[in-house]
Every structure is written in C-alpha cells, then in structure tokens.
Amino acid sequence: MPMENLKLPDGPMSGLVASAVEYMVDAGQRSVLFLDIMRQRGDQYREHVAQTAPHVLQYAAELIMDGRELDEPVNYALVRIIPPRGVEIDMSRRPFVVVDPRAGHGPGIGGFKADSEIGVAMKAGHPCYFIGFLPEPMPDQTIERIARAEAKFIETVISRHPDADGKPCVIGNCQAGWAVMILASLRPELFGPLIIAGAPLAYWAGVHGKYPMRYSGGLLGGSWLTALTSDLGAGKFDGAWLVQNFENQNPSNTLWTKQYSVYSKVDTEAERYLDFERWWGGHVNLNAEEIQFIVDELFIGNNLAAGRIEMSDGQKVDLRNIRSPIVVFCSKGDNVTPPQQALDWILDCYADVDEIRAYGQTIVYTVHESIGHLGIFVSGGVAKKEHAEFSSNIDLIDVLPPGLYEATFEARGTETLNADLVAGQWVMRCEARTLDDIRAMGGNSPEDERRFAAAKRVSELNLTAYQKFVRPWVKGMVTPQMAQWARNMHPLRLQYEAFSSRNPWMSAVKSVADHVEDNRKPVSQDNPFLAFQEQMSKQIVHALDSWRDAQEALSETIFLNVYGSPLLQAAVGIDPNSAPSRRREMSVEHRAMLEKRIAELKSGIGEGGLREAALRALLYVGSARGMVDERSIEALRQVRRDHAGARLTLSEFKMLVREQFFMLLLDREGALAAIPKLLPDDMNQRRAAFAAMREVLSASADITGERAKRLQRIAELFGLDGEGELTSNVAPFDPKARAS
Structure with missing residues (x-):
C-alpha cells in the first residue's frame, strides 16, 4: 500500500505516529543516498589512483621542471599555477612557492580550494608555483636528494622573475615544513620569507595530558617497526600507514562523525565530502631510506633543532643559518603538531631574543585557538584570514627588524583608524615577544627529556638488532608481488574498493538512488525523532572520545613510567641525574x-x-x-x-x-x-x-x-x-x- 494512503489514528498519538513515518521515510532515503555517495567515493578512488600524476589542485598548471629528468631523479615536479580569469598578477611582486606535504596523501592540498594558500597569494597579485610529487618514489631517492631537487626548482623560479621585488616566499605545510627548513638552512640565499604551517620541528615537545602522538615511537619500541614495514613492502613504505596514524588520533571522527555528517546532511554534503576524500584516499609510497630518515632523525631522534643532521657532503643542518624571516603558523586545536612542537625549536636554538638578533633572524609566529591540523591548510576561514594577511603583508614581514614577534589580527570595522590603509578584512600586527612567551605555553621538564632520550637509545638498539638478525630473513621471503598484494589489502584501501561499483551489491545502488532523488521527502527540522538521532550521535561521539582519552592517558602513563625508570636509563647509557639540553653555544x-x-x-x-x-x-x-x-x-x-x-x-x-x-x-x-x-x-x-x-x-x-x-x-x-x-x-x- 502506498505510504500516502496509510490512515493514521486520531488522537494524541496521531502526531507522534506521523512524525515517526516521516522520519522513517527520510531515514530510508538518506541511507540509500549515503550508500550511493560511498559508491561514488569508491569509483572516484579507483579513477584517482589510476592516474599517472593524480592531484587535487583546483587550478590549471603548467609543468616547468620534472624531477624525474634530473641527474639525480626524484618523483617531484615544479609547476606554474595559471591564474584564473579575473585574477591579475603583478610580475614585479615576489613569487610564492607552495611545497606540498608528502605524508601519505597525494599532492594538491595547498590549492585544494579557491580560498587556499595559492588562491589568496594570487589574489594579492603574486605569481604562484607549486612543488608536488607522484605516487611512486624514484629508485634510490632520499630526503637529501629531494632537497637538492627542490633547490633547483627554486633557482628556476628565481631565474623566471629577475625583476621581482624579493626572493620567493616559500610555504611548507606539515611534513613539507621541516623539509623547507632543512633546505633553507643549507641554501639560505635562495629564500625570501618562509611560511611554515602546521609543521613539527621540535618532535619531543608537548605537555602532559595532551598530544600523545609523541609517545608512539617509544611505545612501539622505536623505528624497527618502520624498517620491518618497509622490508615487507620490498623497499617501499606504504603511505596508507601514515594516514592510518592520523586517523587513529581522532577515532570519533574516523569511525563516526565524518560519515554521520554526510548521512545527516546527505542533500548538501556530497560534493564537499567527495572532494576531500579524493585527496585523503590518494595514498602514496616512500622509499625505505626516506621514511627511516624521517623517523630516526626527526620524530624519534629529534636531531633537527639540535643540529645533529649531516648531509652526505659533511654539511650540517643548522636552523640558525636561515637568513629569511620565518613565519610559524600553528594551533592549540592541532593534536598532530601542537604549538610546542611547532615553536620549541626556537628554545633549542637560541638563549634569548638578543641571540636571535645576533644571527640576524626574524621569527614571527601565530597560534590559532581551535583549528585542527588539516584546517591549517584546508579551511577557507583560515585562508581568508591568516594566509590572506600573510600574503598581503609579506613585505612587512620581510623588512621587520630581527627579533621574535607574534602576529595578531583585529577585524577591520567602521571604528578602525585609517581603514583605507588595510589590505583585507583584518588588521595585522607583529608584536614583540620574548622566549618566555613561548615557555609559557608549557613544555618538557628535564625528567621528560631523559625519558625521550632513553626511548631514542632503545630505538637505536632495537633497530640494530632487527637489521642484523631479522631483516635478512624478511628480505629473502618478500617478493615485489607479495608487497603489492599487501598494499592492496591495506584496510584503508579496502574500504574504498568495497563500496565501489566493482562490488556487485553496489551496482543496484545507483538506480535506487536516482529514484530516491526524484521522490525525495526530507524530514522537517522540528521532528522529534530527528532530535533523538542527533542526541544519539552526540552520545556516540562522547563515548568514542572518552575511550580515546582513556587510551591516551594509559599510553602516557606507560611511556612515562617505562622510560622514566632510572634502571632503564642507566642500562641504555642515559645519566638519570643529568639535565639534558640540546641548545648549542654560538660557534x-x-x-x-x-x-x-x-x-x-x-x-x-x-x-x-x-x-x-x-x-x-x-x-x-x-x-x-x-x-x-x-x-x-x-x-x-x-x-x-x-x-x-x-x-x-x-x-x-x-x-x-x-x-x-x-x-x-x-x-x-x-x-x-x-x-x-x-x-x-x-x-x-x-x-x-x-x-x-x-x-x-x-x-x-x-x-x-x-x-x-x-x-x-x-x-x-x-x-x-x-x-x-x-x-x-x-x-x-x-x-x-x-x-x-
């Protein structure tokens, strides 16, 4: 019997029954449309990974240099962003170069939307370039080789703009941030201002009760597991494991909120969700040498700010060599790169502001109150405010006297003095700060430093043991075909494949979804069952967040107690009574x-x-x-x-x-x-x-x-x-x- 022919009972119950019927119709339709969006996501994933050079840039681009053709080939490339119609570029202005993070996802996040880092830089009149990468690394590719390639890219940009009013402004997001800082310390003459967004630079830093990701290396026994994963991949590390690591930080979003948001707003959320998933699911690989450098030298070794990283030619990476202004953008809502990991390298490198000035350095930082890690590069609100102001006022930053500053933003209004002198909707100020302002954000105690030093030493011992006793057996058993099969079977890839049109059960979903769209009957917003649905969602999120908090508290307790043991510290060569410090004296x-x-x-x-x-x-x-x-x-x-x-x-x-x-x-x-x-x-x-x-x-x-x-x-x-x-x-x- 058609639903509209149902006769509802009279009386007080009639309204509730009508609401229930209305809700059930809507919920059934939403379920079908949600499944169809999952099907589209799976098909989109298959199309994306089948491309030779997949990306999510929303701008047309012209290839300038292909890193695969260099003497030391890498899977990186330099492209020029072609400005869209109506955007005027001033060729006398310094170019902007966005370096994309290679952290398991595909390239393009810096130009993911019109309101993006690239978008606001072009709106301010700057020529824009983009350094991205392909899914597969070149043989023998290393982090050092990539740095040399990126130096050639930036040299090319400089040569294309001989009349520009300054060297390129380079933006490094997340993992690209530390890569840009390493290169700028080795080749300081190539760079104008650096904008380092959401990038970890002090890897042990944090405060108790928050940011447990820094404990992961110690809890896993060090980087031997990284080496094992690379060996099981026949010399390649599957970037899907890095994406999995990100997702594990927020289980309520991974397991519920992301999908529920689409289901509850299925009529409006499909495009936004599919656009993001195209990037999120574009997993890429790294060479074993690359990921081992990242884990050993940076995340577990914490050697960057300490100046203990050395290139093959003997040149040491010293962040104090950077002569360009450094803009550090971080957020209190970022549990992947909290403010301490973004800023405490300054405490490691300099004794006070006078020493910052003695190196001729200008450092500007800004701390967002709430935005999450991905929002730093993806959020349109952030692009319109912080990134737009950085782009519009990059010359201000470049001519600041040496020292430490915090960038603050005040909305432009009718009461704003000389509002005609303001470029955008916000007034940007750079206010002088001291190192005590950074220390006030919290950080490690000497006891914490000893714990991380012990974890580093345990990692070195376990890695040596693995390389000597286990690696030969693993390498002897793994074939390239087995490694590819293992990558295909990764849970993150399977979830895309399972809902694609290749699944025969999903083949009927599209036709049913088309019928539902023609007969769509959304539930009214005042329906009590809809309110109950929202309340249940909040309870699920609360339960998952509580479980996460309990797991994080347990992880922290285990790490602090295991690596805080004086016996373990003494056994691995850490003096339990020492006060370790990475800060170096001036040469x-x-x-x-x-x-x-x-x-x-x-x-x-x-x-x-x-x-x-x-x-x-x-x-x-x-x-x-x-x-x-x-x-x-x-x-x-x-x-x-x-x-x-x-x-x-x-x-x-x-x-x-x-x-x-x-x-x-x-x-x-x-x-x-x-x-x-x-x-x-x-x-x-x-x-x-x-x-x-x-x-x-x-x-x-x-x-x-x-x-x-x-x-x-x-x-x-x-x-x-x-x-x-x-x-x-x-x-x-x-x-x-x-x-x-």
Whole structure:
C-alpha cells in the first residue's frame, strides 16, 4: 500500500505516529543516498589512483621542471599555477612557492580550494608555483636528494622573475615544513620569507595530558617497526600507514562523525565530502631510506633543532643559518603538531631574543585557538584570514627588524583608524615577544627529556638488532608481488574498493538512488525523532572520545613510567641525574663574524644622509610601541611613492632597516646624537622628512605617551623645535624623557 494512503489514528498519538513515518521515510532515503555517495567515493578512488600524476589542485598548471629528468631523479615536479580569469598578477611582486606535504596523501592540498594558500597569494597579485610529487618514489631517492631537487626548482623560479621585488616566499605545510627548513638552512640565499604551517620541528615537545602522538615511537619500541614495514613492502613504505596514524588520533571522527555528517546532511554534503576524500584516499609510497630518515632523525631522534643532521657532503643542518624571516603558523586545536612542537625549536636554538638578533633572524609566529591540523591548510576561514594577511603583508614581514614577534589580527570595522590603509578584512600586527612567551605555553621538564632520550637509545638498539638478525630473513621471503598484494589489502584501501561499483551489491545502488532523488521527502527540522538521532550521535561521539582519552592517558602513563625508570636509563647509557639540553653555544667563527660586524656598524653610525636619519628616527619612535602595524608599512609605501628621489629596492630597504636598527640597539644615544650630522642644511627638506615620519607613525594610532616624547626629541634633533611642527595630539616634551 502506498505510504500516502496509510490512515493514521486520531488522537494524541496521531502526531507522534506521523512524525515517526516521516522520519522513517527520510531515514530510508538518506541511507540509500549515503550508500550511493560511498559508491561514488569508491569509483572516484579507483579513477584517482589510476592516474599517472593524480592531484587535487583546483587550478590549471603548467609543468616547468620534472624531477624525474634530473641527474639525480626524484618523483617531484615544479609547476606554474595559471591564474584564473579575473585574477591579475603583478610580475614585479615576489613569487610564492607552495611545497606540498608528502605524508601519505597525494599532492594538491595547498590549492585544494579557491580560498587556499595559492588562491589568496594570487589574489594579492603574486605569481604562484607549486612543488608536488607522484605516487611512486624514484629508485634510490632520499630526503637529501629531494632537497637538492627542490633547490633547483627554486633557482628556476628565481631565474623566471629577475625583476621581482624579493626572493620567493616559500610555504611548507606539515611534513613539507621541516623539509623547507632543512633546505633553507643549507641554501639560505635562495629564500625570501618562509611560511611554515602546521609543521613539527621540535618532535619531543608537548605537555602532559595532551598530544600523545609523541609517545608512539617509544611505545612501539622505536623505528624497527618502520624498517620491518618497509622490508615487507620490498623497499617501499606504504603511505596508507601514515594516514592510518592520523586517523587513529581522532577515532570519533574516523569511525563516526565524518560519515554521520554526510548521512545527516546527505542533500548538501556530497560534493564537499567527495572532494576531500579524493585527496585523503590518494595514498602514496616512500622509499625505505626516506621514511627511516624521517623517523630516526626527526620524530624519534629529534636531531633537527639540535643540529645533529649531516648531509652526505659533511654539511650540517643548522636552523640558525636561515637568513629569511620565518613565519610559524600553528594551533592549540592541532593534536598532530601542537604549538610546542611547532615553536620549541626556537628554545633549542637560541638563549634569548638578543641571540636571535645576533644571527640576524626574524621569527614571527601565530597560534590559532581551535583549528585542527588539516584546517591549517584546508579551511577557507583560515585562508581568508591568516594566509590572506600573510600574503598581503609579506613585505612587512620581510623588512621587520630581527627579533621574535607574534602576529595578531583585529577585524577591520567602521571604528578602525585609517581603514583605507588595510589590505583585507583584518588588521595585522607583529608584536614583540620574548622566549618566555613561548615557555609559557608549557613544555618538557628535564625528567621528560631523559625519558625521550632513553626511548631514542632503545630505538637505536632495537633497530640494530632487527637489521642484523631479522631483516635478512624478511628480505629473502618478500617478493615485489607479495608487497603489492599487501598494499592492496591495506584496510584503508579496502574500504574504498568495497563500496565501489566493482562490488556487485553496489551496482543496484545507483538506480535506487536516482529514484530516491526524484521522490525525495526530507524530514522537517522540528521532528522529534530527528532530535533523538542527533542526541544519539552526540552520545556516540562522547563515548568514542572518552575511550580515546582513556587510551591516551594509559599510553602516557606507560611511556612515562617505562622510560622514566632510572634502571632503564642507566642500562641504555642515559645519566638519570643529568639535565639534558640540546641548545648549542654560538660557534667561535660566528662570534668572530659578529664582533667584526658590530665594529663596522658602530663605525658607520655617523655615515649617511637624510634617508638614514629619517629611518633611524622612525625606528626609535616606533619601537616605543613594541609592535609593527600593517597600516604603518602601507603609509611608508605611500610616502616612498609620493616623494621624489632615488628609489631603493626592497632588499636594499631591508638592509637599511637592519643597519639602522642594530645601530640603535648597539649605541642608542650615540646613534641619536649623530642624526643632526646626517641632515641636509635645507630646512624644507627636514620639514618634509619629519612630516612624512609623523604621517607613518600616526597611521595606526595617535602619537601619545612615550612615542610622543620620543617624537619631540626627534623634532629637536631635526632643528624643528619651537617651529610648531608637532601636531596637537603630541604631548609636550619632557626633558626627563631625554635619557629614554
């Protein structure tokens, strides 16, 4: 009997029965449509993996260099992103290069949506390039060989933009972040600003009760299991195991929420879900040498920040060699790369901010409050805010004086001062910070450091034993055919295959789904059974989250107790009473170079002209606020455009900023006292320069307090005191402030 011909009972129960019937019809239809989406996902997976160069980029691209054709071939390639219609590219602006993470998934995540890292960079007018990879590694491919190939790619980008206003800005997401940092330490001359998003750099760091992924290596007995997996793969490591590792971190999402979201919103979620699954299911392989380097040197060894990684030519990786500004983007909601793992390398490399400056380094970090690991690169909201601001203000970041800063963002509104100087919907500021601000986020105690050192040593012993006693047997038994069969049988691959059209049970789903779509009857939002469904979903999520929390607490307890044992530590050569530290002292060579540079800067304090004097004055007054605002930089750009004279390139301007900043840092009173000697005799030129400075300083806030006192002092040095040159919002000069 047709459902519409059913006669419902009268009375109070009639409404409830009607709601139940309505819900059952909707639930049945949703179930069929959900199964059809799973079928589409399976078919999409099969089409994707059958491609030679699968990717999820939403932009057309032109192949520039194929890494397979290099003398040392790799499965990486450089492509130029072709801007879509309506997007204007300014070829004088520095190019952006997005390096994709090879962490088990396929390439393309940096250009997954229109609102993406690539999208916002092109919107800001920058030419864009993308470094991606193929599913299969080349024979004998190593991490070092990939680094050399990526250096060639970036050299090519530089050669294609000889008139650009700076070296390329390179974005490294997740695993690509540490790869970019390694290359930038070896070839610092190739890079403009680096944006390192969601990338682990301090692998042991964290706090108790959170982020248990850092315990995995110790709980598995070290990297011997990595070596075994590679040997069972006939020399290749299946990236699906890395994806499985990600999924294990959030079982409620993996086992329930991701699928339930599609089922509950089946009429609207299909496209978004299928787009994401096309990337998530595009598993790739790594050579055994690659994954062993990653696990031994980085995740278990934690050797990157310590400077203990050495290339085949003897060159050591030292992150302090990087000369480009480093922007670190992380999130408190990221349980794969928490803020401590993204930032604590700074504590390992530098004693304080003065040492950061001594290496000429500029580090800017921003910490999102809630976004998850993938959201850092995928979320449209993040792209529109943080990545858009980084792209629009990359020149601001590049010319920041050396030091440590936190990037903060304030929504632009009707009350925003000089809103016309703001590029996007947010006002970006870089506020000065110290290492104590990073320490305040929490980190390891000396006892924790000893535990991780013990786990590292146990890993080395177990790996040596495996390589000597077990590996020959495994390699002798495994054939390439067996390895391929094992990859095909991986549970993550089977779940895609099982619901594809190859399954005869799924062949009938499409026709039934077409019929359901023609007769779709969604349930009303106020249906009580729908509310019950949502409540049950929340209970399932809560149960799975509680189970995860219990497992994580148990894992942490086991790790802390096993590797915290003084007997185990002594047995593997770790002094239970030591206070381990990875921080290195400044080398004799660098100290000598630094002393020579200090002498040069001090001797040049009295050299220069109006440009040097004005910039020195700007830095002196502006530093009282402890931050740099994008409006001030835009005002400075306009001043440079509106005033005649020889124009500086961005790199020349950056060098001038640094010289004047260090002169003030080394001898502020001497640097200020020298300003009158640098000024021209023409008072009109002095007045114009002072007016320009005042315009820049007032772009982001009224000139009050300490800044007003310092500006009054500059007026005196410019010989303008008493001529009415100061605006009414500048407080009267206080002689006692002169010493400041």
